[in-house]
Amino acid sequence: MARMRMTQAINQALHEEMARDERVILFGEDVRISIFADTRGLAEEFGSDRVLDTPLSEALLAGMTVGAAATGLRPIFHLMFGNFFYTAWDAIANQAAKFRYMTGGQVTMPLVFMAVFGGGRSQGAQHSDTMHSMLVNLGGLKVVTPATPADAKGLMKAAIRDDNPVVFLQSAGRGGDLGEVPDGDWIVPLGQADVKRQGEDVTVIAIGAMVRLAMRAADVLAKDGVGVEVIDPRTLRPLDTDTILRSVRKTGRVVVVDEGRLSCGMASEIAAIVAEHEFESLKAPVRRVAAADVPIPFSPPLEREVLPSEDRVVSAIRSTLTKR
Amino acid sequence: MARMRMTQAINQALHEEMARDERVILFGEDVRISIFADTRGLAEEFGSDRVLDTPLSEALLAGMTVGAAATGLRPIFHLMFGNFFYTAWDAIANQAAKFRYMTGGQVTMPLVFMAVFGGGRSQGAQHSDTMHSMLVNLGGLKVVTPATPADAKGLMKAAIRDDNPVVFLQSAGRGGDLGEVPDGDWIVPLGQADVKRQGEDVTVIAIGAMVRLAMRAADVLAKDGVGVEVIDPRTLRPLDTDTILRSVRKTGRVVVVDEGRLSCGMASEIAAIVAEHEFESLKAPVRRVAAADVPIPFSPPLEREVLPSEDRVVSAIRSTLTKR
Amino acid sequence: MSLNTTSAVGTETLIDWYRRMQLIRHVEDRLGAASKTGELPGPVHLSIGQEAIAVAVGACMRPGDWATSTHRGHGHYLGLGGDPNLLVAEIYGRATGACGGKGGSMHVADISRGILGANGIVGAGIGLATGAALTAKQRKAGNIAIAFFGDGGANEGIFFEAMNLSALWSLPLIFVCENNGWSEFVSTASITVGSIAERSAAFGIPHSEVDGNDVLAAHDAVSSAAARARAGNGPTLLEMMTYRTRGHVESEQTFLPGPYRPPEELAMWQKRDPIDRLHAVLRENGVEESALNAIVEEVITVTNAAFQFAIDSPLPEPEAALRDVFAGERN
Amino acid sequence: MSLNTTSAVGTETLIDWYRRMQLIRHVEDRLGAASKTGELPGPVHLSIGQEAIAVAVGACMRPGDWATSTHRGHGHYLGLGGDPNLLVAEIYGRATGACGGKGGSMHVADISRGILGANGIVGAGIGLATGAALTAKQRKAGNIAIAFFGDGGANEGIFFEAMNLSALWSLPLIFVCENNGWSEFVSTASITVGSIAERSAAFGIPHSEVDGNDVLAAHDAVSSAAARARAGNGPTLLEMMTYRTRGHVESEQTFLPGPYRPPEELAMWQKRDPIDRLHAVLRENGVEESALNAIVEEVITVTNAAFQFAIDSPLPEPEAALRDVFAGERN
Numbered sequence A, B: 001m002a003r004m005r006m007t008q009a010i011n012q013a014l015h016e017e018m019a020r021d022e023r024v025i026l027f028g029e030d031v032r033i034s035i036f037a038d039t040r041g042l043a044e045e046f047g048s049d050r051v052l053d054t055p056l057s058e059a060l061l062a063g064m065t066v067g068a069a070a071t072g073l074r075p076i077f078h079l080m081f082g083n084f085f086y087t088a089w090d091a092i093a094n095q096a097a098k099f100r101y102m103t104g105g106q107v108t109m110p111l112v113f114m115a116v117f118g119g120g121r122s123q124g125a126q127h128s129d130t131m132h133s134m135l136v137n138l139g140g141l142k143v144v145t146p147a148t149p150a151d152a153k154g155l156m157k158a159a160i161r162d163d164n165p166v167v168f169l170q171s172a173g174r175g176g177d178l179g180e181v182p183d184g185d186w187i188v189p190l191g192q193a194d195v196k197r198q199g200e201d202v203t204v205i206a207i208g209a210m211v212r213l214a215m216r217a218a219d220v221l222a223k224d225g226v227g228v229e230v231i232d233p234r235t236l237r238p239l240d241t242d243t244i245l246r247s248v249r250k251t252g253r254v255v256v257v258d259e260g261r262l263s264c265g266m267a268s269e270i271a272a273i274v275a276e277h278e279f280e281s282l283k284a285p286v287r288r289v290a291a292a293d294v295p296i297p298f299s300p301p302l303e304r305e306v307l308p309s310e311d312r313v314v315s316a317i318r319s320t321l322t323k324r
Numbered sequence C, D: 001m002s003l004n005t006t007s008a009v010g011t012e013t014l015i016d017w018y019r020r021m022q023l024i025r026h027v028e029d030r031l032g033a034a035s036k037t038g039e040l041p042g043p044v045h046l047s048i049g050q051e052a053i054a055v056a057v058g059a060c061m062r063p064g065d066w067a068t069s070t071h072r073g074h075g076h077y078l079g080l081g082g083d084p085n086l087l088v089a090e091i092y093g094r095a096t097g098a099c100g101g102k103g104g105s106m107h108v109a110d111i112s113r114g115i116l117g118a119n120g121i122v123g124a125g126i127g128l129a130t131g132a133a134l135t136a137k138q139r140k141a142g143n144i145a146i147a148f149f150g151d152g153g154a155n156e157g158i159f160f161e162a163m164n165l166s167a168l169w170s171l172p173l174i175f176v177c178e179n180n181g182w183s184e185f186v187s188t189a190s191i192t193v194g195s196i197a198e199r200s201a202a203f204g205i206p207h208s209e210v211d212g213n214d215v216l217a218a219h220d221a222v223s224s225a226a227a228r229a230r231a232g233n234g235p236t237l238l239e240m241m242t243y244r245t246r247g248h249v250e251s252e253q254t255f256l257p258g259p260y261r262p263p264e265e266l267a268m269w270q271k272r273d274p275i276d277r278l279h280a281v282l283r284e285n286g287v288e289e290s291a292l293n294a295i296v297e298e299v300i301t302v303t304n305a306a307f308q309f310a311i312d313s314p315l316p317e318p319e320a321a322l323r324d325v326f327a328g329e330r331n
């Protein structure tokens, strides 16, 4: 157990997995020097055959990832920012997400696409998108996004060991927070949500950097005697609906907080699932707190307006208490 | 008024709009000979300066569309199949959807991306996706998908005249159906749903080719004395929630039918909106009938299993009648 | 037109190539007929006229090598040794097909033979082949990867990205461009500037323009490129000049307004038919007409058996649609 | 190192270029300082050392021409005549900024001056410029479009797609590759094979490698390319050799483990500073040091005013975040 940042936890996972399995290779732009420090030191330890700086050619590199995975390597492609997925979208959407299926299961696809996503740091519209709902909608990808350093390590290790394409998305807003991280073989299985806080009155499902907002909102409501249960799905596909629905059956009141845009986003998906499967349990409408349906603006007051805030989470929770 | 297929209605709209406004140009692979016949005859009428066959270079062509729109043309890029959007995704997602906003409204973006989408014809996974939810999630695009020839003509004309990027998606399954199409300046304004059938008991919201399934299901249920109201949103962004919610207030029972995959799809979005805004009106959980969360398979029995069917729509409607 | 007969390939091998080319021709011919009668679901793109290239490449491949194909992939599948039964059953959408009916004509694959699959996205196979070449390079067993693509596909940016990266990393990769002069219904000359082969010059990648209807010339070119790649000397670009004597897609007459290719062009290329040319060489080499006829009979038997196998095979169970998304779980 | 002084550009014009280059330098220098003190939101990429190219291009542009820029776009914005007040206010995220605070450093644009915007996606500006060139061609008024991109960007497939299409359609387009030797923290030589300029050869597009720190040489090259484009003769590729004397991004020292460029390289290029070199030419042409000093004073005044304007300007109202998505409606 050691205290570290999320990027350090990811770095540790990469070190351990590359040491464990020499089929694991990693490439991307500037992965040797490592802009986010998550891949730092790997080239020194594993050599430039296994840790490769690449040209700016995302469309090719993502296709190469698919081809390498289908032929026996376990490649990790670091795309830097989630928005750059769009440059590589064909290989992600038409190849990685479909290849095993189209071949009738002839291949396994042990690959990881990783990147930082989300707003809050005035990076502008082309570096701040949250794209997990699009990735989930493709059907053939697993999608994970950790909220703590420990989850980051455990999910990255699980992602690398998984025989399927996994997109590992790191919230831009969470790289700096410290947290305890178990040493060694710490795995967080894909597809398992985590109850980050127990509560009896309202269920808040929060994703990535939104978990922090949810926890703070829970503190605020605790002062009013409202018990908020905070659930972090951690894996968005496959989604752990059991854990979510179990909590809903207990509380009957639900808020979903996601950094993605509202329309066709993950918040809507979870809201739709809850409303379909726990209709009888619900005591109030499921509230969605998500980014506005606009590109992410640059200037801080604009960006704050667009993204979910603690205040909006608090009032969404309150609104579920007034109905019925 | 004349009876024609959807592709002919689109063709008529293109002819009329190109004649009306010489800034309208159209390009894409094989648009002169025209595989779907929707762009046939345009080159002969408007010349090869305005109707251009292109190389296979979707990433460039979509970026070119954005640049041409921002500088005063009103370009239409025919991408042939919706899955090829993925090859051009950066220009769609990072440029077209964000450009006006990032410039603080300095430009208008009068462009149309058009393509055929959806399954049902054994085209295989890479020619059968339904991607409208991803496009809606981008926030900066208008997205339309007609279910009848008349709507196709009216929406295409509205799309071309709109000063914003519009994605015009034609359901693969609907090209062949005949329908009455008004002559001349027939416009279907963007953002207006259409009540395709009135009913008092259950609201079915169906998109594109799914409208036909919904209408058939309505016939089946009519025999049991159940009145089904069928709403076709026609425009998915901006979505006409008023028309949808008005119907829900009347019926209290809702089924959403979409050809897109279930998770983070348009069906989930509409279900979430209904469940959030008409919680008190609902007499049963909102049911979603959508494609399974898998790539679209080739073989007919597999493809039928994955896509929504009339039977599934009928049973979803029935299931809303048993609750409460 | 005769063949380049200088090559040292023995008659036995030539006969084997002849058999494979005839197999592609016969299987595809029947697929075309089946498509036109509506027996086959989905679109079908035939490579009739281009068989020499697939067979030449197949002859240069070793176990552990990989190739990625295009939407026009049946010839590659058979040329590389794929089982005709599994191919035809797949295109019929049967449970016994190469991909259990999930893929179809545009996605036939046999991973066990290094056939990484046909691909419905023009250019995409280049990315996958680059990945296979990276695997081969890491494994250090002298394996190679081959990317088939068309002249139309040579305008997709991924081709250039792959030339830069494969040259930079000396990947054991061969770019095999099958230039049949057409991209769907548009002549490639009308959408392309310059020579495709010469596009590699800026990357220091050796290239050659090859008579793709001459199986010996094609084989020579591929085998030098393969030797180069196996020796760790990096990629090669081969532009194979050829022609598809059939339509872009078998159903095209149902949706096109009329013919789009000059009939003289077709006639000219039919004179250069790769099978006829190999036939002439074999005859010159003293192989009897009767022996060649016997091969064709054999091929017809195999073809008939493949179609019978497909037709007799069951369609997949609907529930199978939900499998094979993820390894290790039902979905 | 001296400048190519053969050009027929008059001293008055050179003085004007000197003023613009100094303006870029001074504004960016202060932006760098403001970024480092944390005054500026978001990342800031400076083009210090590369000013000559932006100014040379700006000098060749006419009303109705268009240019697309990169993530390193302040110099292009100012070199093409953009208002420094609006630039600085935008980078400060103010309501008065060029984009009302919605864009920021990576998206500064002034459509009224043909500045189609900086772009956060490497290579994307090439697509937009191709579209602007298509507009120009359709309009038939002799306008042109310019695509700025970096050496790193030259490995994106869109560059090749654009070379093919623009050559095919004879689009009035100039590809201006600013080769500063680095792609973020990696030397471009380590991720690129061959010469960038020569990549155009296969497309029959004329190219030249230009000393991008020599404003006269750069101007010569751009003006010939522009003349060619205006005359309907199609695209040209110019590879401008240059160097960014600042970091990739101003914050880089906070996250990198250490220096990544050889100090000798920086020192060598500092000797070729484009402003120093133009300064020398102007002195040789008889312009007094005092006159040049006066220009710098003027530039400092303008720069100060721009920063004051920005700092005095209000931040945007939060509600503005929901506007400007769609024309003709609030959202």
Ligand SMILES: Cc1ncc(C[n+]2csc(CCOP(=O)(O)OP(=O)(O)O)c2C)c(N)n1
Binding pocket: B029, B056, B058, B080, B084, B087, C070, C071, C072, C120, C121, C122, C123, C149, C150, C151, C152, C153, C154, C180, C182, C183, C184, C248
């Ligand atoms: C990315 C993409 N764009 C467009 C298409 C549609 N399409 C299928 S084949 C084809 C022409 C391909 O020409 P070429 O590469 O020369 O191959 P050929 O058909 O001649 O074998 C086109 C445009 C596609 N499948 N994928």
Ligand SMILES: Cc1ncc(C[n+]2csc(CCOP(=O)(O)OP(=O)(O)O)c2C)c(N)n1
Binding pocket: A029, A056, A058, A080, A084, A087, D070, D071, D072, D120, D121, D122, D123, D149, D150, D151, D152, D153, D154, D180, D182, D183, D184, D248
């Ligand atoms: C598509 C894409 N990939 C990666 C990045 C991250 N990135 C920003 S600048 C840069 C290097 C660009 O190098 P170059 O084109 O030479 O421009 P320079 O920074 O040297 O001006 C990279 C990799 C990006 N912004 N867009």
Ligand SMILES: [Mg+2]
Binding pocket: C150, C151, C152, C178, C179, C180, C181, C182, C183, C184, C188
């Ligand atoms: Mg071709």
Ligand SMILES: [Mg+2]
Binding pocket: D150, D151, D152, D178, D179, D180, D181, D182, D183, D184, D188
């Ligand atoms: Mg550079």
